[in-house]
Amino acid sequence: MSFTLIRLLNKKPHKKHEIVQEIPEELDEDKISEQIESKEKILIIGSGIMGINSAYFLAKDGRYDVTVIEKDNPIKGATEQNGNALTFILYPAWTTMSIKQVMKDIVTFNSTPTCYFRLSLLFDKHFRFWAWKYLKCRDKECVEKSNSAMIKLGATSYNLFDDFIKDCTDNNPDVVEYHPEILTTIYKGLTKDAIEGKKELVKFFQNYVPDTQVVSPEKYDADFVYQIPIRCLNSARFVDYMKLRLSDKYGVTFIQGEVKAITCTETHVKAVEYADRMARVKKLKNFDKYIICAGTESINIGEMMGLKVPIMGFKGHSLNIFVKDRDIIDGTHIHMPETICVSRVGYNTTGMVRVTGFADVDGNNLNPIPWRKDMLTKLAKKFVSEEDYDESKANHWVGLRPVTADDVPLIGKSSKFSNLFWNTGHGSRGVIQSIASALVLHSVISDSDCPEGLAAKDYDPKRFDI
Ligand SMILES: Cc1cc2nc3c(=O)[nH]c(=O)nc-3n(C[C@H](O)[C@H](O)[C@H](O)COP(=O)(O)OP(=O)(O)OC[C@H]3O[C@@H](n4cnc5c(N)ncnc54)[C@H](O)[C@@H]3O)c2cc1C
CATH class of the missing domain: 3.30.9.10 (D-Amino Acid Oxidase, subunit A, domain 2)
Structure with a gap:
């Protein structure tokens, strides 16, 4: 309750007692509860750079109540120890590899x-599935599309990075x-x-x-x-720092647990089952939207829903x-x-x-x-x-x-489940592309405009039918 109030009032207190003091007297508590109830509840799976930046833009919007579930603390995915270089260099897509x-x-x-x-x-089923799609994405037209989509995402992020970091760190x-x-x-x-x-x-x-x-x-x-x-x-340090910042400033909830199963109907994700740190099995349900930001492990998460993820x-x-x-x-x-x-x-x-x-x-x-x-x-x-x-x-x-398979990330709504979204598959450029990717995802979820120069359709997961 306390953190939700902070977001509604757009204040920045860090301690519970401060919050109570800052509620203006004339505020109607029932009305506040109503507004809280009306917020869409979003569950993000994975707190690498993609999960964190997705949480940031959604929570900052003010219309969403964001929860992030992550199995590792500290993180151990690709965000932990990459090259940490944010470059404008236009690396070609992996589909150009000889x-x-x-x-x-x-x-x-x-x-x-x-x-x-x-x-x-060659004996691995998932590899054969990915490779078949990869081979189909190597023609000239597809490679040009991939390169263009990636360059735009990287360039947009690169230009936003200085201001983004200033904003996230209070200019530090x-x-x-x-x-x-x-x-x-x-x-x-x-x-x-x-x-x-x-x-x-x-x-x-x-x-x-x-x-x-x-x-x-x-x-x-x-x-x-x-x-x-x-x-x-330092992307690992950034993620650690942002976890505190997101919960303190924007009321994002973090859960440590490994997602083990996902329950779905024909059209909807219904609930997520996870094992907590003590290996106790727990359930998360009643979320309006679910976002997969699980890096390479998005493959396993997809399998839990019967989806084959071409990563x-x-x-x-x-x-x-x-x-x-x-x-x-x-x-x-x-x-x-x-x-x-x-x-x-x-x-x-x-x-x-x-x-x-x-x-x-x-x-x-x-x-x-x-x-x-x-x-x-x-x-x-x-x-x-x-x-x-x-x-x-x-x-x-x-x-x-x-x-x-085409070296373009999967950002946007699932073609199978109406409340499922992806922000994953960023290959070698995830740190640099993370801001623009999170903004594209936010634009799809909130039905608003993409950052200038970007088109959400270029990253739409529907191209792989997931
Ligand atoms: C050696 C190397 C060098 C690189 N250098 C650069 C570089 O210089 N610049 C650059 O921009 N990019 C670089 N990259 C790429 C970049 O690191 C990745 O694209 C990016 O970190 C991917 O972030 P992510 O959040 O999608 O995935 P991850 O960082 O892998 O995060 C996914 C998270 O999901 C969690 N998760 C998975 N399954 C579950 C589950 N079942 N339940 C709960 N949580 C789960 C994982 O624990 C993990 O923390 C490099 C990558 C490597 C490997």
Whole structure:
């Protein structure tokens, strides 16, 4: 009751006794109860960056009573330890990946494939389902559509990020380690023609980010190097911070529990069953709307409702290392062709540097791929010097990028259940795309306009009949 009152009155008290004092005397309590009752009750499953930002825009709207259920505290999904780089760079969709090259790498046992594929997955039913749809999304028209939809989502988010973080943190971005950075991309092993191609790419980026520039490759012992301004956000810290903020300021309720079953009629989701921290089974019902923000695990949630979700986890590894020399890195670096990102996550507070990389189709599991782990460690040692590398402090992590068959996220209303919504499947760009995605979702739920330049139909889950 107390938090709901706060939202109705649009005040910001943090303690219960303050709330009581702030209710104006003339307010009719029955009327307030009526208004509270009239609020739509929304349940969000998953509190990674997508669940949190969806909760933020819905709760801020004032017409919704938002509850979030999450199984892990602290979070362990892709939001926990990604590269944390918010870039404007227009990465192509995964549907442009060269299958020929992937197959060649398998046949030749290439030790550094760009994308490793575990052949035994061909026996996996879910992989075959995803792959069939993925193959259908590789024609020119579909790829162009995917790239355009993703670029728009990323660009809209990127332009909103500074103000969004200011708003969320009361103008104190340091609490979530948000700061501007320079991203240096270092290419080795390029042919002369490929270098010319990269120069053209930089010119293209300059149309969007004028400060993008080619820099001398000698310093990096490389063939070609360019720099582009980006932003960095510690997304795990952001999620932790926002959980407190959302409950304090907007009355969002957080439940720790793992969704185990979902009850549906032909047309509606009726209830969600979950196991709490003590493994007790509980039920959540009487919600008006349900939103799935469960990353790669949206596949399992879909199965609970008889829906096949075309998402595959692209496995990435990360390694947190602690550096003594604070001048060791001058920003975020991407090393090509390995596509390994070295970023200063936690650098200012703990002296920690994060090395992340790889996108392997190895199944929807969190088992580390040992030789990928070794590759990261080798690079990290090169970077901080063999003597300074402290294995006992290094922290290895594995995460799954939720990649849809066309590499465009699923945002909007289900085609099967009228009170079910999705905000998932953001692949390699979830952190950067999270603001615009949450705004698109909000526009669909509240039947209002999308942010300028975006069209909700581009992300509509109905294209996959879910
Ligand atoms: C190595 C790596 C590097 C990356 N680098 C970047 C980058 O630099 N920039 C960028 O923009 N993106 C990056 N990404 C992608 C980004 O991390 C993801 O797209 C994004 O974090 C996805 O967020 P999400 O909220 O959809 O999923 P998640 O973070 O996975 O959150 C889903 C949540 O749902 C919860 N959940 C699942 N099932 C249940 C259940 N049954 N009951 C209750 N809760 C449940 C999970 O516990 C989890 O917390 C990277 C990803 C990886 C793996």
